[in-house]
Amino acid sequence: MSDKKKNTPKFSFNSFWIYIPIFVILLGLSFFNSGSLASRDISKNKFEEILKANDIKKIIVENNNVAKIFLKDEAEKKEEHKQLTESPFYRKGTPLYTYNFGDLQNFENQIDHEKEKLNLDFDKSNIEKTSLLENIFNFLPFILLIVIWLFFMRRMSGSGGSGGAGGQIFNIGKSKAKLFDQDTQVKTTFKNVAGLEGAKEEVQEIVDFLKSPEKYTKLGGKIPKGALLVGPPGTGKTLLAKAVAGEAGVPFFSLSGSDFVEMFVGVGASRVRDLFKQAQQKSPSIIFIDEIDAIGRARGKNSMTGGNDERENTLNQLLTEMDGFGTDTNVIVLAATNRADILDKALMRAGRFDRQIYVDLPDLHERREIFEVHIKPLKLSDDVNIEFLAQQTPGFSGADIANMCNEAALIAARNNKEAIHHQDFLDAVDRIVGGLEKKNKVITPREKEVIAYHEAGHATVSWMLEHAAPLVKVTIVPRGQSLGAAWYLPEERKIVQTEQMLDEMCATMGGRAAEKLIFDKISTGALSDLEKVTKQARAMVTVYGLNDKVGNITYYDSAGNDSFVKPYSDSTAKTIDEEISKIIEGQYIRAIDILKEHQDKLSELAEILLEKEVIFKDDLVKIFGTRPFDQEKENEVVNPNTEE
Numbered sequence: 001m002s003d004k005k006k007n008t009p010k011f012s013f014n015s016f017w018i019y020i021p022i023f024v025i026l027l028g029l030s031f032f033n034s035g036s037l038a039s040r041d042i043s044k045n046k047f048e049e050i051l052k053a054n055d056i057k058k059i060i061v062e063n064n065n066v067a068k069i070f071l072k073d074e075a076e077k078k079e080e081h082k083q084l085t086e087s088p089f090y091r092k093g094t095p096l097y098t099y100n101f102g103d104l105q106n107f108e109n110q111i112d113h114e115k116e117k118l119n120l121d122f123d124k125s126n127i128e129k130t131s132l133l134e135n136i137f138n139f140l141p142f143i144l145l146i147v148i149w150l151f152f153m154r155r156m157s158g159s160g161g162s163g164g165a166g167g168q169i170f171n172i173g174k175s176k177a178k179l180f181d182q183d184t185q186v187k188t189t190f191k192n193v194a195g196l197e198g199a200k201e202e203v204q205e206i207v208d209f210l211k212s213p214e215k216y217t218k219l220g221g222k223i224p225k226g227a228l229l230v231g232p233p234g235t236g237k238t239l240l241a242k243a244v245a246g247e248a249g250v251p252f253f254s255l256s257g258s259d260f261v262e263m264f265v266g267v268g269a270s271r272v273r274d275l276f277k278q279a280q281q282k283s284p285s286i287i288f289i290d291e292i293d294a295i296g297r298a299r300g301k302n303s304m305t306g307g308n309d310e311r312e313n314t315l316n317q318l319l320t321e322m323d324g325f326g327t328d329t330n331v332i333v334l335a336a337t338n339r340a341d342i343l344d345k346a347l348m349r350a351g352r353f354d355r356q357i358y359v360d361l362p363d364l365h366e367r368r369e370i371f372e373v374h375i376k377p378l379k380l381s382d383d384v385n386i387e388f389l390a391q392q393t394p395g396f397s398g399a400d401i402a403n404m405c406n407e408a409a410l411i412a413a414r415n416n417k418e419a420i421h422h423q424d425f426l427d428a429v430d431r432i433v434g435g436l437e438k439k440n441k442v443i444t445p446r447e448k449e450v451i452a453y454h455e456a457g458h459a460t461v462s463w464m465l466e467h468a469a470p471l472v473k474v475t476i477v478p479r480g481q482s483l484g485a486a487w488y489l490p491e492e493r494k495i496v497q498t499e500q501m502l503d504e505m506c507a508t509m510g511g512r513a514a515e516k517l518i519f520d521k522i523s524t525g526a527l528s529d530l531e532k533v534t535k536q537a538r539a540m541v542t543v544y545g546l547n548d549k550v551g552n553i554t555y556y557d558s559a560g561n562d563s564f565v566k567p568y569s570d571s572t573a574k575t576i577d578e579e580i581s582k583i584i585e586g587q588y589i590r591a592i593d594i595l596k597e598h599q600d601k602l603s604e605l606a607e608i609l610l611e612k613e614v615i616f617k618d619d620l621v622k623i624f625g626t627r628p629f630d631q632e633k634e635n636e637v638v639n640p641n642t643e644e
Contacts, residue, residue: 055078058125066099188242196366203244203334210250223330227356231359234397250285257290289336296344319347371390411424411428447483448610456605459605460624468506510591542554542576547579549575
């Protein structure tokens with residue numbers, strides 16, 4: 001019974017239900033006031049009998065076909081009429097009989113003749129009368145049009161009959177921001193935000209400004225207007241803003257940039273005005289605008305395709321509110337975006353967003369802290385090594401790590417385990433980076449042999465080069481779009497030297513070099529390798545200035561204004577192409593030379609890979625011995641590198 005009660009839908013009141021009893025009441029009043037409840041239809045003989053008895057006081061002809069007959073007071077007391085006059089529905093002064101006479105002219109001639117003949121003294125009158133139902137049916141098309149119009153207006157204006165801002169057509173210019181105050185406290189604090197130490201220090205000052213502004217204003221300082229959180233997706237910008245709301249304990253207005261956009265002209269600017277008006281009334285307060293690039297895009301950049309005037313009006317209103325005449329209100333604007341390069345310069349200047357806080361991808365130490373947060377609700381086995389997992393996930397954002405922990409839990413549940421083991425986390429990394437294993441993919445023995453030598457070529461060259469990342473794991477099981485995958489252990493470098501880039505390129509070309517050396521043929525399996533080395537070589541020549549012939553010149557424009565302009569001459573373009581080709585071919589020949597020197601070990605490694613399908617670092621140590629350039633450090637991490 002309790003389950004049934006829980007599943008029973010709750011009663012919800014709708015304002016439209018009020019109109020139903022009102023309509024019933026009006027219909028009832030019309031029915032009871034008609035005065036026809038106690039009247040009785042009579043025949044021609046009965047009418048003539050009443051007429052000749054001179055009992056009629058008044059006759060009213062309705063709509064030229066029905067006669068309403070009113071009797072005299074003394075006539076109502078007669079025995080033949082008492083049955084009707086004593087009815088509970090009868091009211092004094094209402095017609096007692098109704099007579100449908102047919103033709104009006106004949107009826108009038110009859111009563112005139114009888115009136116003159118018998119010297120009768122009743123009155124007669126003609127009226128046109130319609131009922132309430134007839135009136136409703138006459139106006140029904142107009143009523144339906146009004147109902148349909150109201151329905152669509154409510155749908156267009158937002159949340160039907162919710163009653164909130166934007167719920168009615170007249171509130172469409174109101175702000176859609178969600179307010180978090182003492183009634184709806186935000187429980188997220190800086191303790192829930194792992195890593196991001198620099199960003200947390202910046203926003204901690206904003207919290208201090210709001211908690212004790214006199215500490216700063218007494219020295220003549222001004223409270224900053226806003227802070228812009230910039231960084232890649234999934235790094236925790238929105239989470240950081242929630243933590244600010246939880247720490248500050250002041251009213252917090254949260255909304256997205258797209259909430260200002262509407263199909264009606266002028267709505268965006270109106271919502272901006274209403275938002276800041278509400279924030280000023282509750283100051284000190286915080287306004288958080290997520291994905292501000294939806295309205296903050298640089299103006300005048302869309303002249304070729306036609307600019308969006310409505311979005312520009314919204315941006316202009318935002319600029320005015322952030323730096324208008326009323327600058328004495330303690331309202332701080334936080335905004336988040338991962339596309340700061342396209343924002344309008346007027347929005348980015350000091351006085352509006354005084355601070356730009358860059359929220360970068362987490363490093364090794366921060367990834368370890370993020371793992372500690374996300375594994376708390378998980379049931380872990382004793383063999384889980386958080387330090388190793390942090391090393392194995394370079395380039396992962398906080399959202400990626402959360403997804404990885406969830407994926408590991410799903411994998412463990414799929415295998416009917418009681419707890420999540422370390423291998424489940426490793427499988428989750430493989431699943432996220434490489435995709436699902438495709439064990440049923442049809443691969444011929446010849447193709448499998450080519451793939452094995454290709455991956456063995458990568459492993460051999462990377463093991464023999466000083467600056468190449470040492471291999472950790474190789475597999476020839478198809479995964480995602482790749483036919484094989486090699487996992488390496490590179491350093492997290494802040495700067496990269498020329499020798500390091502060349503060694504990485506040589507190791508990348510090791511797969512194709514092994515195919516050429518062993519089979520004297522090459523295949524399309526090195527597509528991702530070629531794409532990678534071509535980008536690296538082009539960056540060396542045109543971006544980083546690492547080529548002697550082109551020189552210390554970069555053709556990179558960080559502002560992104562060179563999309564339609566070639567910043568070098570045709571002769572320089574030819575030189576660039578030649579140097580890129582020379583770098584790639586040089587590393588390709590170098591890889592072949594290394595593989596020729598260790599061809600027997602290359603074949604041994606490929607045979608083991610064909611047999612086991614997956615090999616690890618220990619297998620390479622058995623074949624090649626200890627790596628001669630073993631410079632592993634504590635902060636080394638594992639990075640997947642997949643080849644097709």
